[in-house]
Amino acid sequence: IKRCTGPCVGLINERDYQHDIDMSVSLLTGKNQGVISQLVDEMNNAAETLDYEKAAKVRDQIATLKRVTEKQYVSGRKGNTDVIASYLSGGQACVQVFLIRNGINLGGKAFYPKVPENVTSSEVLYAFVTQFYVHNEVPEEILTSEPLPEKSLIEEALSKRASVPVTIKHRTRGERTRWLEMAEENARMSLETRLSSRSGIAQRLDALRRLLEKEEIPERLECFDISHTMGEATVASCVVFNLEGPAKQEYRRYNIEGLTKGDDYAAMQQALERRYLRQLKESAPLPDIIFIDGGKGQLNVAQRVIDDLQIGAVELVGVAKGPERKAGEELIIFDRGKKEMRLQTDSEALHLIQQIRDEAHRFAITGHRARRAKARNQSPLEQIPGVGAKRRQKLLTHFGGFQQIEKAGREELATVPGISKQLAATIYDELHRLKN
Incomplete structure (x- = not known):
């Protein structure tokens, strides 16, 4: 940009x-x-x-x-202040932090610490403050929405770490009161948004459970998609959803190699084998359901891989596009010969399936585009075995450019220092193969 x-x-x-x-x-x-x-x-x-x-x-x-x-701009005062507020609801907590530096609000961040049952806001703030400043800058003043237990001990420890006196206050007036009110409101809104999102995911997962006639809500979903352009720069994606929605830190891409261009079945097989051989080797968690973006052929390939790896407890679901490739017309295909179906457009189970399918598609296509762009910017010399950066530079220096290298014969190539007759023949053959 x-x-x-x-x-x-x-x-x-x-x-x-x-x-x-x-x-x-x-x-x-x-x-x-x-x-x-x-x-x-x-x-x-x-x-x-x-x-x-x-x-x-x-x-x-x-x-x-x-x-x-x-x-x-929020204040004419000098000095540094952190404003910290907590909000509890639905067994969850949100802690909002604002950073005020020399009267300038540098913004803030919401944190969602895991909390035990029946915890109070003061206890949440105490645990947060004692951990937050282990790795973050300590200001001269900390404002909290609730009084902290053992405030004097915390002040003493933070003052020693910062090498300046640090004060913690929860009773404020004027602009500081407005700062705390703003932090409290942000914490409340952030947590309500998060709970609403989690509630929506929970409802969709329960709808999926009913659709698949399972006794328990599936806790881990994975979805695969393949992306390429005319068989070039093929990339497979695997995205993961759990009880909180997309688990983006667990997403993976696989560059597909060594296959016939455009063979989506073989590409899907390679991606699934690489994914689950490693998961089994590392004793990593396996999904309850694997979604495949594709029809019966893709699903059959996935079924063979799952059977070969003996992880039969995993359920497979294919998501085939409708006749006009419109959202809401997807054909849901099940493994083991179960009857396929089209779901109502207002189905919460369908909405979840669409969400994870769309995310797998997005993740695959962005990876494919990046790989394709890299390949287009790459010199053909980089694709020839035995031609590293130093030899490539010697060739370019000797001939003055790639076009002259392409025109050179085997004997001319062999006159370049570091290029043997055998390597010269390889370079010549590869360049003319690529050209043809």
Whole structure:
């Protein structure tokens, strides 16, 4: 998106990159006015040297920064304050943290710690605060929505860690009261949204249980999809859903290799074998249900893999597109000869199946596009066995470009230092094979 200065590829020198880092640190620590002053100086210097393009660019940066700081401004006070509020509901907890640095609200984050039954908000905050500042910056002031047990001991420990006096308050006035009220409201809204989402997932999982006539709600679902363009850069995806919805940290992609181009059945087989051989080897959790984006052929391939690996407790479900490939017209195909069916468009079970199928499709196609783009940007020389980066550079230096290498004969290629006659023959044969 043309916003990176490209330090890893040498598009910016070390001095300018360090300048960018220093400016970023200043912004993140609330020193916005200092950054604006520096940018104003840069703009004036550029204008004086008649570099009007740079001056206009810096001017736009200043305007953008001023708009951002106007929204962030909350207080004229100096110093650092963390505002921490908790909210409990439905056996779940949310802790909202806001970071105030030199009167600037740098934003916040919601955390969802696991809590035991009958826990109080004060106990949640106490456990959170004692753990949060093990790995995070300790401010001079911490505001909490509830009084903390053993507050004096926590203050003493945090003061020692920060090397400055740290105070914890829950009784506030004026703007600090508004900060706490805002944090409490955010914690409440965040948890209600999360509970609503979890409730929706639970309802859909129960609808799926009834559809499959299971006694218990399935706790782990996995779905596979294959993506390629005319058989090129084939990628298989595996996405995982659990009782809380998508478990994105467990998603996996598989680059499919060594198969006939466009053979989706073989690609599905390879992906399933690689996935579950490893799961069995590592004693990792297996799914209750495996969804396959495809029809009977794909499902039969999956059934053979599952049978060969002897993990028959897993149920297989195929999701075939309708005649016009419209959402809601999917044909649901079951393993072991169960009758296939089309579900009502308002079916919660169908909505869950569509969600996991769509996520598998999205994850597969983004992986395929990335792999295809990488292949298109790759030199044909990189695909030839025995031609590494150094030999590739020697060839390009010797001949002056790829087109000249392509025109060279075997004997000419062999004159390049480090290129044997045998390797020269391989290079010649591979380049002409790729060309044809």
